[in-house]
Amino acid sequence: MTDIAQDLPAPAERPPVASTGIIGWLRANLFNSVFNSILTLLALYFLAMTIPPMIRWALVDAVWSAPNGQACRGDGACWAFIAEKFRFILFGVYPYAEQWRPLFVVLIFVAMILASCDRRLWGRLILLWPAGLVVIGALMWGGVFGLSYVETGSWSGLPLTLILAVVGMVFAFPFAILLALGRRSKLPAVRVASVCYIELVRGVPLITVLFMASVMLPLFLPAGLTIDKLLRAQVAFILFAAAYLAEIVRGGLQAIPKGQIEAADALGLGYWRRTRLIVLPQALAMVIPPLVNNFIGAFKNTSLVLIIGLFDLLNTANTALTDPNWQGFAAEAYVVAAAIYWSFCFFMSRYSQMLEREFNRSRRR
Amino acid sequence: MASQAAEALRPGRPAPWRDPRVRGIVIQIVFVAVLAAVAAFLVHNTVVNLEQRGIASGFGFLGDEAKFGIGESLIAYSPADSYLRAFLVGLTNTLYVSAIGIVLATIVGTVIGLARLSSNWLVAKLAQIYVETFRNIPLALQLLFWWGLLRQVAPAPRQAWQPLPDVFISNRGVSFPVPHEDPAHFWMLLALVAGVAASWAVSRWARQRQVRTGQQFPSLWLGLGLILGLPLAVFLAAGAPLRLDVPALQGFNFSGGIVFSPEFAALLIGLVIYTGSFIAEIVRAGILAVSWGQSEAAMALGLTAWQRMRLIVLPQALRVIVPPMTSEYLSLTKNSSLAVIIGYPDLVSIANTTINQTGHAVEGITMIMAVYLVISLVISLIMNLYNRAVALVER
Secondary structure (H helix, E strand, O other): OOHHHHHOOOOOOOOHHHHHHHHHHHHHHHOHHHHHHHHHHHHHHHHHHHHHHHHHHHOOOOOOOOOOOHHOOOOOOOHHHHHHHHHHHOOOOOHHHOHHHHHHHHHHHHHHHHHHOOHHHHHHHHHHHHHHHHHHHHHHOOOOOOOOOOHHHHHHHEHHHHHHHHHHHHHHHHHHHHHHHHOOOHHHHHHHHHHHHHHHHHHHHHHHHHHHHHHHHHHHHHOOOOOOOOHHHHHHHHHHHHHHHHHHHHHHHHHHOOOHHHHHHHHOOOHHHHHHHHHHHHHHHHOOOHHHHHHHHHHHHHHHHHHHOOOEEHHHHHOOOOOOOOOOOOOHHHHHHHHHHHHHHHHHHHHHHHHHHHHHHOOOO | OHHHHHHHHHHOOOOHHOOOHHHHHHHHHHHHHHHEEEEEHHHHHHHHHHHOOOOOOEEEHHHOEEEOOOOOOOOOOOOOEEEEHHHHHHHHHHHHHHHHHHHHHHHHHHHHHHHHOOHHHHHHHHHHHHHHHOOOOOOHHHHHHHHHHHHOEEEOHOOOOOOOOOEEEOOEEEEEEOOOOOHHHHHHHHHHHHHHHHHHHHHHHHHHHHHHHOOOOOOOHHHHHHHHHHHHHHHHHHOOOOEEEEEEEEEEEEEEEEEEEEHHHHHHHHHHHHHHHHHHHHHHHHHHHHHHHHHHHHHHOOHHHHHHHHHHHHHHHHHHHHHHHHHHHHHHHHHHHHHHHHHOOHHHHHHHHHHHHOOHHHHHHHHHHHHHHHHHHHHHHHHHHHHHHHOOOOO
């Protein structure tokens, strides 16, 4: 007499409680060894010490509306200060009634940056950006289409930050390509000059270049010719960014296999046609992710113009703090400015990581 | 007929405007001439402009009395000293904050980079939040934030925050205790140097012996013992002179101990946290670059976790880590010039004051640039030497 049940597969046992669900996840990810358990407890302690006070400061104890700074004193954040100063932080001393113009400028910038992220549009960027910059210039300056004229001294806030970064990169780029080609040139004079420029600029802090532009540029120009403060800073940014971009472009140039150049020579292409049609398209495509990273750096670096007295986003936030009616709200102003900078940089760095992954796909097995 | 065709095909000298050598020379001559013309134009304008403003050029002003005070300085300085002396104060301040910053940022970055690779989900996430937050906010903003925190939010010395015993954070800066000066410290330092030298010699000998005989020697433990033990022995022999100079509240401020001014503390915190987030990514990328197969092979050989790290993973990771690390150190040093925003008297800040007082913009900026170039070159040189030591030796 055999027991038939013996041959039947046993009913599947449920996995032990300790290896599934939340408990399993906790055991696998937070308490999988003594050391990790200690780390987890330390991290939890750290969170318990920092998160509740932060929430209390930012939300629970915060004051959301108040007529002036005195009514806003307390243990929490004074968001009423931000509500009062938000337009000043964003657009600074741009004429109040005309601030829809910088708002549109910011929107156009965001739209152009978003459009640049779409690879299907990359072919048309060469038309999109100049057109966009012309519209932005018209909006900021005015003097056309019935818009009142606004001098560059009043340009401030987020639009100024974006203009410095974007215009700086757009103009630095062709200069950087020439520098990179110069550094790899066969002509010693050209090579030495390029190397000297690149290494000199990369060896000094941006602040000194900005100082040089604001103090020495007027000295360099023929007597009587003055140059706008914003333009001076912009020139400094272009000169500075070009040196860094040139090194990135050089990285791409070096990665082009020699056979490509020899093939171009064999086809009878001259130096410029070879560079334009064969070398640069491949080299630039390879360095797009580091270019985006460099743009993030340039965007953050624009905050240094407060040293030479331009009102970029950081400086407007800083200036908002000097209102005698609203004293002592530095943390709030800096948190808001930081959040704006952060969202731009974080978005772009995510985008560059995505591009990098996509570009590496062909190299991965 | 045939001879005529051969004549036509023979590569003769091309016309000068088609000869690459001739063209190269001509292009270079034109290039240099244009550069020289632009330079001459700028120099001419500068000379004319300076004359118009009545500024005598030259470095003679460096000997003049500076007549401005400097908040903090490592070397003796008074407003009666010369501009050159003021420059030196700025230079030492820049070097001081950069050196401490580089050491601390390396430690913070390495810890955070390793934490991002931790199998502990919570620790890895916290490290990621740290990196993503601080990497994406401009350093200038962070400096202003820390400075504002120390100057405005931090309490007066009487109600100072005390995160650790005898460490005080107030709106006058950060005070913490240091050991009282004692003649034994000098001998302890000597003992430390001797210990480092001895442990280096021991590890060299142990490595040679291992190559020769295959026998291992616990050189790490002996080395640690020498490095820590020798100074400790001197310390005990001198009667353990451990008297701490503890900061204490006196009137409205702290006296004793070491005080970091709010400016210095904010600059250091900002530089370390900002650069640390970049270094963390470099360390992480470097360790990820060592393929998992290497670790598996090491495990198959029976190496312990520590040996695996020290002998297999780290040497390969360093090769990837060192070059970008060099540029982070360089950028930390250059970023220390942002001190001018929060009023810490670094080189740029003092040069700026000098330029405003004397009008010698060209000389001042030339001096800053020269100093930074020298610093950059020295750091690059040191790191390149180190890089050569860790780089892959091929054939």
